[in-house]
Structures are given as C-alpha cells and as structure tokens.
Amino acid sequence: MTTTLSDTETRADERDHDRYSLSSSDGNTPLEHVDERDVREATICVVGLGYVGLPLAVGFAQSNYRVIGYDVDESTVEKLQNGVDTTGDLSSEAVADDDITYTTDDAEIAEADYVIIAVPTPIDDGDRPDLQYVESAAATVGSKLTVGTTVILESTVYPGTTRDVLVPELESASGLTAGEEFFVGYSPERATPGDSEHGLADVVKVVSGQNETILNDVATLYESVVDAGVHRAASIEVAEASKVVENTQRDLNIAFVNELSMALERMDVDSQAVLDAAGTKWNFHDYQPGLVGGHCIPVDPYFLAYRSAQEGFDPDLMRTGRKVNESVSNHVADLTIKALNQCHKTLRDSRVLVLGLSYKPDVGDIRSSKVADVVENLREYDVDIEGYDPHADHDAVSEVFDLHVQDDLSFDGIDAVIFATPHAEFESLELERMAAELGENPALVDVTGTFDEDAAHAAGFVYRRL
Known part of the structure; x- marks a missing residue:
C-alpha cells in the first residue's frame, strides 16, 4: 500500500530507530541524519x-555547493558542458562553473544528498495538467535514490501532487518508504526570465516539508542561497497552492483590464486615459491590457481549476478570466483588420510586419507566445505577414509561426506594423521615420500602448491600441 505523507509523519515520530538505520557506521536513523x-x-x-x-x-554552485546538473536532453547538456548558457539569463562563466557536473548519466543522481526536480508541467489540449515529466523524473530519481536523501519538487503543480503523484512514483522505483528512508519537500519556483533584478537570491522562497524536521532542513538549504530569505509554508499543499494562486491572481487582474479595454473601445472611450485617471486613487492596482503568454500565467489557473473541480467545485471566475485573455489574440487581429480598412488597404494585398514575437520583452522564448495566435488569425484574411525579433531564434520562429522573419529590420513595402513585444532594441524607433519608410497611409497597432496616440496620428499613422 502506498504510504501517504500524513501516515509517514506519524510513523517517523514513532519509528523503531534500529529498523530504519542508515548503512553508515554511525548507526543514525535517516531522520537523525537530516538533523545532524x-x-x-x-x-x-x-x-x-x-x-x-x-x-x-x-546559484547553488556559486554558494560553493557541489552540484550535479542532470537532463535527458543530450544537446542541452553538451552546450552546458561547453559553457553555453541555454537560457539567455546567465553568464558563460557562471554556466562553466567547475563545481557543476552536467550529465545525462542518471547514475550520478545517487551521489546527491538533495535532489531538486525542476521539470516542465504544461497543460494538454484539453487544458488539463500534464504531469508526465514529473512522473518520468520521479521514476528516474527513484531508481537511483539512496537512504537519507531529500527530494524537493520545484515544478508548478496543483495541491496534492507531491503527496499523490511524486511520492508513489519515488517509492515504487526505489523500494524505499517516504518519511522513513527518504524525505520530500516542495518549493515552488519563482523564476522570472529576462528579469535580472528578481533572480534566485532576490525573491523570498516558499519552502515546505513533510514534517517539521524536513521543513527546517529544506529552509536551511534555501536560506544559504536566497538572500531575500524563505517563508515556511504550513504544509506542502499550502506551498503548492501558493504558486498557482500567485499567477491566477495576475491572470484575473489582466483579464479585467483586457475586457475593460474591449468594452471601452466600443464606447469610443480611451481605455489608457481611463486607467490613468483611475490610477490616481491610492488603492487602485496598476494592470495593463495585453497578450497573456508564457509558461505560468496562462497555465497555472488551469491547475487550480482542475484540482478544484475534482472536489466538486468548478471555479467559474478563473475559467472566465482565461477565456477573456485567450480572446485577446482575436481582438488584436480584429484591430489590425479595422486599421487596414481605415487606411483603404485591400486585405489580400496588404503586408503586415509584427515587431516582437516572443512572449515578453527582452527574452527569446516563443513557445508560449500569443503573438502566434494573432498571426494565425490574420492569415484567415489572406494578409501577407512577416516578423522581426532581435531575440528569437529564426529557425524556431519558422517552425512555430510558419513565418518569414527579417534578418534586418525593414519597413519597405509594409502597410501595417503590429507592435507586439516591446524589446529594449525598439526604444530607438521614431514614429516619423517609421511612417516615412512605410509609405502612404500606414497603420500602427500598438498592443502594449508604447507610443503616444497623438504623436502617432501626427506622424501620419492610423493608430489602434488595446
């Protein structure tokens, strides 16, 4: 029978010390080993x-730990072994740290005192959590697990995943018992790609463990690398829920301003002017309309909704927020069509340039970019579309977007520009120069509200924004 965490907490306190002793000569039990x-x-x-x-x-290597970095992707590991940063957020020197061993050999997992699992947790085509990577990683780790090891899950999951998915996989693969021969904790990741001010050391880390001893041990571990400190969650389930709640809250707030912008557009009221006015009140929260892409905000609400529905409560507000934000891609395409019509352009003869293809500024990740949905919607009108992004890999763009990507930015022959992702490289763009290069009756669809509307009109643009 699979051991649950509540069972192991009780049995760890009442355990027979001799029965669960480590194979080392000191005779300590695994839990005493953790204490010491x-x-x-x-x-x-x-x-x-x-x-x-x-x-x-x-981060752990920079804090003088010996670190083993394991991944199943041979290409990724080879690049890391050669000092290539595969994320774009770290320096080559940091990646090439001698204290890190990058490997695809799962046998090296057995050397670890702590195993931290940080694998993707996407959703499937039915918007349900896809835990195949967690299950696979747990099976691999379990097969190499040694007595006394603590396994910490960092992947975003719904409440109960560590207890109901991770632990059974580890126990099955290892033949060991959680809470007696190995231990588990959960600490949700708070990584922000492209944000140098909010790295691992700079953001408070939520930590949890299956009992007080493991909680304190995990907290001590993370305190040694996180300058901002740690927050000890009351339980593993609380820590799991905290992660998905963080991003569900953001999703709902963005959904409100997205829906607001669509409503105000139909009233012929400037939504940005409304937000500026409302923002003068001290307790008004500053959120801006826009495309909601990435690996967190568009995904995490589905994890929470899925788990809630299992308990018989369907969270309508969360699902509605997701529906609103998913509709923004259609809205941006619609704004573009309206702008082209206002410019007296024939749609099937029009060329549109999309500036910025990744899901957020100053990163190259396009895998969860909603800009792809804008492109797909515009194709229904036979519009000729091309893109430019100084960060995104051109081969990846061609595969995901099925789109011609400019090597060097050019507005020649373009009828409309969609300003989708405001990379820092675009800050030097001048409206007058853009309009002059675009030609007669150009259109500018400013998804992020980067440009001043009056200045855009003065430069000769037909201007639209969320």
Whole structure:
C-alpha cells in the first residue's frame, strides 16, 4: 500500500530507530541524519536544466555547493558542458562553473544528498495538467535514490501532487518508504526570465516539508542561497497552492483590464486615459491590457481549476478570466483588420510586419507566445505577414509561426506594423521615420500602448491600441 505523507509523519515520530538505520557506521536513523547533517557539505542534484533548473544549479554552485546538473536532453547538456548558457539569463562563466557536473548519466543522481526536480508541467489540449515529466523524473530519481536523501519538487503543480503523484512514483522505483528512508519537500519556483533584478537570491522562497524536521532542513538549504530569505509554508499543499494562486491572481487582474479595454473601445472611450485617471486613487492596482503568454500565467489557473473541480467545485471566475485573455489574440487581429480598412488597404494585398514575437520583452522564448495566435488569425484574411525579433531564434520562429522573419529590420513595402513585444532594441524607433519608410497611409497597432496616440496620428499613422 502506498504510504501517504500524513501516515509517514506519524510513523517517523514513532519509528523503531534500529529498523530504519542508515548503512553508515554511525548507526543514525535517516531522520537523525537530516538533523545532524551540515547542508554546506551537501551534494545537490538538479533534475531538469531549463529556465528554472539551470539558474538553481548555478546559484547553488556559486554558494560553493557541489552540484550535479542532470537532463535527458543530450544537446542541452553538451552546450552546458561547453559553457553555453541555454537560457539567455546567465553568464558563460557562471554556466562553466567547475563545481557543476552536467550529465545525462542518471547514475550520478545517487551521489546527491538533495535532489531538486525542476521539470516542465504544461497543460494538454484539453487544458488539463500534464504531469508526465514529473512522473518520468520521479521514476528516474527513484531508481537511483539512496537512504537519507531529500527530494524537493520545484515544478508548478496543483495541491496534492507531491503527496499523490511524486511520492508513489519515488517509492515504487526505489523500494524505499517516504518519511522513513527518504524525505520530500516542495518549493515552488519563482523564476522570472529576462528579469535580472528578481533572480534566485532576490525573491523570498516558499519552502515546505513533510514534517517539521524536513521543513527546517529544506529552509536551511534555501536560506544559504536566497538572500531575500524563505517563508515556511504550513504544509506542502499550502506551498503548492501558493504558486498557482500567485499567477491566477495576475491572470484575473489582466483579464479585467483586457475586457475593460474591449468594452471601452466600443464606447469610443480611451481605455489608457481611463486607467490613468483611475490610477490616481491610492488603492487602485496598476494592470495593463495585453497578450497573456508564457509558461505560468496562462497555465497555472488551469491547475487550480482542475484540482478544484475534482472536489466538486468548478471555479467559474478563473475559467472566465482565461477565456477573456485567450480572446485577446482575436481582438488584436480584429484591430489590425479595422486599421487596414481605415487606411483603404485591400486585405489580400496588404503586408503586415509584427515587431516582437516572443512572449515578453527582452527574452527569446516563443513557445508560449500569443503573438502566434494573432498571426494565425490574420492569415484567415489572406494578409501577407512577416516578423522581426532581435531575440528569437529564426529557425524556431519558422517552425512555430510558419513565418518569414527579417534578418534586418525593414519597413519597405509594409502597410501595417503590429507592435507586439516591446524589446529594449525598439526604444530607438521614431514614429516619423517609421511612417516615412512605410509609405502612404500606414497603420500602427500598438498592443502594449508604447507610443503616444497623438504623436502617432501626427506622424501620419492610423493608430489602434488595446
């Protein structure tokens, strides 16, 4: 029978010390070993070297830990072994730290005192949580698990996943018992790609463990690398829920201003002017309308809604917020069509340039970019579309967007510009120069409200924004 965490907490307190002794000569039990070990002497294995796992591995190595970085992707590991930052957020020197061993050999997991799992948790085509990577990682880790090891999940999951998914997989693969021969914790990632001011050390880390001893041990571990400190969650489920709640709250707030902008447009009222006016009140929250892409905000509400529905409560507000934000891509395409019509352009003869293809400024990640949906919607009108992004990989763009990407930015022959992602490289763009290069009756669809509307009109643009 699978051991649950509530069971192991009780049994850990009442355990027979001789029965669960470590194989070492000191005779300590695993839990006593946790009490006594010096985390500074620990070996840490990070499983999954993506935008969450790699900064973790580097952060621990920079704090003088011995770190094993494990990933199943041979190409990723080879690049990291050669000192190539695969995330774009770290320096080559940091990636090449001698204290990190990058490997695809799962046998090295057995050397770790702490194994931190940081693998993707996407949603499937039915907007349900897809935990296949967590399950696969748990099976791999479990097969190499040694007595006394603590396994910490960092992947975003719904409340109960550590208890109901991770632990059974680890126990099955290892033959060991959670809470007696190995231990588990959960600490949700708070990585922000492209944000140098909010890295691993700078953001309070939520930590949890299956009992007080493990909680304190995990907290001590993260306190050694997180300058901002840690927050000890009351339970693993609380920590799991906190992550999805963070991003669900943001999703709902953005959904409100997105819906507001659509409503005010039909009233012929400037939504940005409305937000500026409302923002003069001290307790008004500053959110801006826009496309909601990425790996967190468009995903996490589905995790919370899924788990809630399992308990018989369907959270309508969360689902409605998702529906509103998913509709913004259609709205941006509609604004573009209206702008082209106002410019007296024939749609099938029009050329549109999309500036910025990634999901957020100053990063190259396009995998969850909603700009792709804008492009797909415009194709229904036979509009000729091309793109430019100084950060995104051209081969990846061609595969995901099926789009011609300019090597060098050119407005020649373009009828409309969609300003989708405001990379820093675009800050030097001048409206008058853009309009002059575009030609007669150009259109500008400013998704992020970057440009001043009056200045755009003065430069000769037909201007639209959310």
